[in-house]
Amino acid sequence: MNGAQHILDAFHRHSISTVFGYPGGCIMPLYDALVDDVGVEHVLCRHEQACALAADGYARASGKLGVCIATSGPGATNLITGVANAHRDSIPMLVITGQVPSGLIGTDAFQETDVLGMTLGIVKHSYLVDDADSLPAIMEEAMELAQSGRPGPVWIDIPKDLLLADVSDARFPRSEPREISFPDLAEALTMLRAARKPILYSGGGISLAHAEDRFRTFAESAALPAVVTLKGIGNPGKHNPYNLGMLGMHGSRAANKAVDECDLLLVIGARLDDRATGSLDGFAPNAKMIHIDADAAEINKLRPTELAIRGDLNDILETLTNALQDKPLDIGDWQKQCRTWYTTGGFHAADNEEPLAPITGPAFVRQLSRIAPDDTVIACDVGQHQMWVAQHYDFDHPRHHLTSGGLGTMGFGLPAAIGAQFADRNSTVINVTGDGSFMMNAQELATIRRYNLPVKLIVMDNQCLGMVRQQQELFYGNRESQINLDDNPDFVAMARAFDIPALHISRTDQIRRGIETILAYNGPMLLHVAISREENVWPIVKPGASNREMIDETRRTSKKEHVA
Amino acid sequence: MKPQSQSSTPSYKISCRMSQEAAALERLCQVVRIRGFRIATMAVESAGEHLDITLTLEGTRPIAMLQSQLEKLHTVAEVALGQVSGVRVQTA
Numbered sequence: 186m187n188g189a190q191h192i193l194d195a196f197h198r199h200s201i202s203t204v205f206g207y208p209g210g211c212i213m214p215l216y217d218a219l220v221d222d223v224g225v226e227h228v229l230c231r232h233e234q235a236c237a238l239a240a241d242g243y244a245r246a247s248g249k250l251g252v253c254i255a256t257s258g259p260g261a262t263n264l265i266t267g268v269a270n271a272h273r274d275s276i277p278m279l280v281i282t283g284q285v286p287s288g289l290i291g292t293d294a295f296q297e298t299d300v301l302g303m304t305l306g307i308v309k310h311s312y313l314v315d316d317a318d319s320l321p322a323i324m325e326e327a328m329e330l331a332q333s334g335r336p337g338p339v340w341i342d343i344p345k346d347l348l349l350a351d352v353s354d355a356r357f358p359r360s361e362p363r364e365i366s367f368p369d370l371a372e373a374l375t376m377l378r379a380a381r382k383p384i385l386y387s388g389g390g391i392s393l394a395h396a397e398d399r400f401r402t403f404a405e406s407a408a409l410p411a412v413v414t415l416k417g418i419g420n421p422g423k424h425n426p427y428n429l430g431m432l433g434m435h436g437s438r439a440a441n442k443a444v445d446e447c448d449l450l451l452v453i454g455a456r457l458d459d460r461a462t463g464s465l466d467g468f469a470p471n472a473k474m475i476h477i478d479a480d481a482a483e484i485n486k487l488r489p490t491e492l493a494i495r496g497d498l499n500d501i502l503e504t505l506t507n508a509l510q511d512k513p514l515d516i517g518d519w520q521k522q523c524r525t526w527y528t529t530g531g532f533h534a535a536d537n538e539e540p541l542a543p544i545t546g547p548a549f550v551r552q553l554s555r556i557a558p559d560d561t562v563i564a565c566d567v568g569q570h571q572m573w574v575a576q577h578y579d580f581d582h583p584r585h586h587l588t589s590g591g592l593g594t595m596g597f598g599l600p601a602a603i604g605a606q607f608a609d610r611n612s613t614v615i616n617v618t619g620d621g622s623f624m625m626n627a628q629e630l631a632t633i634r635r636y637n638l639p640v641k642l643i644v645m646d647n648q649c650l651g652m653v654r655q656q657q658e659l660f661y662g663n664r665e666s667q668i669n670l671d672d673n674p675d676f677v678a679m680a681r682a683f684d685i686p687a688l689h690i691s692r693t694d695q696i697r698r699g700i701e702t703i704l705a706y707n708g709p710m711l712l713h714v715a716i717s718r719e720e721n722v723w724p725i726v727k728p729g730a731s732n733r734e735m736i737d738e739t740r741r742t743s744k745k746e747h748v749a
Numbered sequence: 750m751k752p753q754s755q756s757s758t759p760s761y762k763i764s765c766r767m768s769q770e771a772a773a774l775e776r777l778c779q780v781v782r783i784r785g786f787r788i789a790t791m792a793v794e795s796a797g798e799h800l801d802i803t804l805t806l807e808g809t810r811p812i813a814m815l816q817s818q819l820e821k822l823h824t825v826a827e828v829a830l831g832q833v834s835g836v837r838v839q840t841a
Contacts, residue, residue: 301772305779310823313771330823482817 188317188348189218192281195324196225201252203228203243203607205236209256210296212283214348228607228636231628233260235600237267237280238626242601244276245587246562247608248395250332251278257285258296261342262303266594268338269307273591274416275393277336279327280308286346287315300342309337317350335480336393368496373451373475374508376492380449380473382519385409386432388461389416389590390454390478392583394498400453401425403506407514409451410523412440414461416590417454419580427520429527433461434726435572438530441732443523450474454498457487458591467731477501532576540694544716546573546645552696553617553643554578557704561585561613562605566598566622569651572722574617596625599642603629606638613641613704620646620673630683633709641703642685642711644676647718655721659736660728680711687711758807760789762831763816765802768824773800777825780818785810799826 186194192215196204205228208216219227230236233255240251251271255264261282271278285294301313310330312323320343327339377383385407391400397420404411404421411421412432421428432440441463444450450472455461462468465488476483476490477498484493494501534547550573557563563578564587565571571588580586587605589597602616623644633640650668657665680687687710690699703710724735767773774793781788786808794801806812812830819828 302775305772305776306783311772315771480821482814482821484817485811486814486817 186352187214187218188314188320188343188350188352189214191320191352192324192348193218193222193225195321195328196252199250199328201250202226204252204254205230205239205243205604206254207231207233207236207256207260209260209283211257211285211345212254212260212281212348213256214345215254215281215283226607227254228603228632230600230603230632232626233263234267234596235603235626235629235632237264237278238270238594238597238600239604239607239629239632240278241267241271241274241276241597242564242587242604243608244271244278244604245274245601246584246605246612248392248584249277249608250328251276251604252281253278254281256283256296257300258298260296261298261300265304265307266592266596267600268304268340270589270592270594270597271338272307272309274389274589275336276338277332278338279331280338280340282340282342283348284313284342284344287344288346290344300340304340307338308340309335311340312342314341314343314347317347317352320347320352335390367500368494370494370501370504370508372492373494373505376449376473376475377451377509377514378512381516382447383409383449383451383514383516384443384447384469384472385411385421386414386444386450386452386455387411387417387420388414388453388455389583390498391417391420394454394479396454396498396502397583399499399502399506403502403509404428406506407509408520409514409516410443410520412436412444414455414458414590415575415588417583418575418586418588419583423579423581427523429523430532431575433458433463433732434728435576435722435724436461436732437527437532437576438724438735439523439526441726441735442526442530444469444472445733447472451477452490453477453502454479456480456483462487463726463732463734464730467733534577537693540692542693544691544693544696544714546570546716546720546722547577548693549645549696549714549716550574550577550617553615553700556697556700557615558613561615562587562602562609564598564602564605564614564616565589566616566618566625567593567595567652568619568622569647569655569720569722570617570619570622570645572652573645576722595622598622599626599629600632602640602642603632603636603638606640614639615641615643617643617645619651620644620648620670620676621650623676624673627679630680630685634683634685638709639707640709642680642709643703643714644711645714645716646673646676647716647720648673649718651718651720652722654718655725656728658721659725676711676713685709685711687713689713689715691715758809759812761786761806761808761812763804763806763812763819764829764831765804765819765825766796766799766827767802767822768826769795769798769800770824773824774802776822777802777819780822781806781815784815784818786815
């Protein structure tokens with residue numbers, strides 16, 4: 186068995202059935218081995234960045250390890266954005282690249298780049314294989330590392346000669362299961378019982394720990410008013426009456442107000458990102474904090490915490506749930522106050538009742554949320570549409586909302602949707618994108634067509650980079666700079682060129698029919714939605730300001746039309 | 750003529766034991782830099798399969814934050830903090 190065959194063998198042993206990749210010179214031995222391997226489905230994307238982002242989407246939607254493969258040099262450098270995206274959002278990913286033959290490393294050989302050196306800051310760990318016999322142990326360790334603790338991408342760079350070299354049938358060490366002592370939760374319960382205004386603050390760590398069900402049970406039975414980060418959307422479930430929605434820069438007034446007033450923050454699986462907290466000086470100024478997280482380096486990183494807890498999140502949540510069921514918290518006044526804030530300051534944008542009116546982003550997303558099946562996976566891109574989805578789509582599970590939270594990668598949505606569709610061929614997967622983001626990985630329409638994936642594409646087209654335009658309007662004296670995209674291609678014709686049918690809508694009375702048409706179609710379909718160029722995401726907190734200083738539509742400086 | 754200014758930057762000594770691997774020192778230095786510290790001195794000693802590294806660092810951020818980030822590195826076995834050497838006055 187050579188190195189390439191061993192990699193495929195390791196995939197089999199770890200039940201990895203789908204990988205995303207693009208061949209090239211130095212990775213050719215692996216592609217040669219794939220010819221004889223029928224157990225691994227290789228998805229050929231049309232750009233290495235899309236391979237990494239598709240592997241990311243696959244991992245987010247399935248909870249499994251995402252795998253991407255590329256050749257040396259430009260293949261590896263094209264992966265970098267996708268791998269950085271996975272790193273920032275702690276997505277379990279295995280990256281395999283070919284490298285120039287061992288003897289040519291350091292000679293500026295054709296398609297040589299120092300992959301190990303240039304990727305140090307965007308991986309959980311990385312390897313440059315220097316001995317074929319070390320490959321088995323490296324493969325085992327890499328797959329374990331990528332998925333354990335706080336997950337993340339692990340990159341293995343393998344010289345071409347070692348892919349071809351015989352790998353001895355070495356016994357590789359199995360990693361010992363880690364023993365984690367169960368934390369004492371008595372102090373946490375004491376703090377929760379002493380609090381008069383506690384808030385449950387959850388993030389992406391819930392689904393990373395596969396603790397979605399236990400979290401939901403805890404949130405419902407504890408009846409704690411709850412806020413979520415962008416990656417935590419869906420954690421409390423759509424029917425939790427105490428869910429105040431997303432906090433932060435584009436969070437709800439209710440969520441930011443409740444955090445501002447609370448006296449205890451119970452933070453679970455979140456890292457207090459600046460987009461969520463705003464200026465830390467003004468963040469939850471009266472609150473003590475309990476921080477539960479898998480990563481010790483997140484404790485006290487940005488804000489001192491009174492109590493830090495590490496351990497198996499499922500066990501912790503079960504213990505807390507049982508304790509609070511035995512003796513519920515006495516926070517009736519606070520619950521009532523938070524509900525009032527939610528009624529007046531939640532995301533309740535009214536639908537536009539005027540049938541011929543232009544389509545607004547919030548109204549479209551609310552209709553989509555009502556019409557799409559409950560288990561629909563929405564893969565967003567980055568920009569205004571991403572925030573409208575976060576604000577107005579009613580998610581019932583965090584794995585239904587795929588979004589580039591940490592890195593904010595335009596071009597994420599389409600390949601992520603491809604990955605999600607491979608994770609479950611029968612699920613409804615919709616890529617909600619903008620005209621700017623769509624063009625960043627539009628070549629992947631060819632991948633959708635090739636594999637006949639029934640991915641639905643919704644392009645919310647405002648003919649500009651809307652989020653940048655909005656910030657230029659609000660924070661740069663309305664001086665628009667390099668945001669105009671009014672020379673976009675005809676997206677409907679473009680989709681059809683890839684043999685993907687497409688529809689165009691522009692009026693409010695066309696929303697329902699447009700959404701129902703693409704959902705009913707048996708195959709991929711694109712819906713082009715023309716929206717106003719001048720529409721903004723409200724509310725907004727100026728970058729660097731406190732979440733108390735939310736700006737709403739009444740502060741708009743533009744003279745142009747207002748939207749609902 | 751360069752402008753004369755004074756700044757005070759805390760200085761720390763930190764010892765680290767990590768596995769010998771292709772990018773060991775780069776990996777360590779990359780974390781030190783991105784987390785806001787400057788390496789003033791560095792001593793490296795090879796000890797079998799390990800490297801023992803002693804660093805003198807300058808930086809204004811909490812050193813505990815850097816320690817926890819270094820401890821996250823898969824190939825780092827141990828990180829020990831020396832005594833804070835006090836506030837050093839630096840003249841630019």
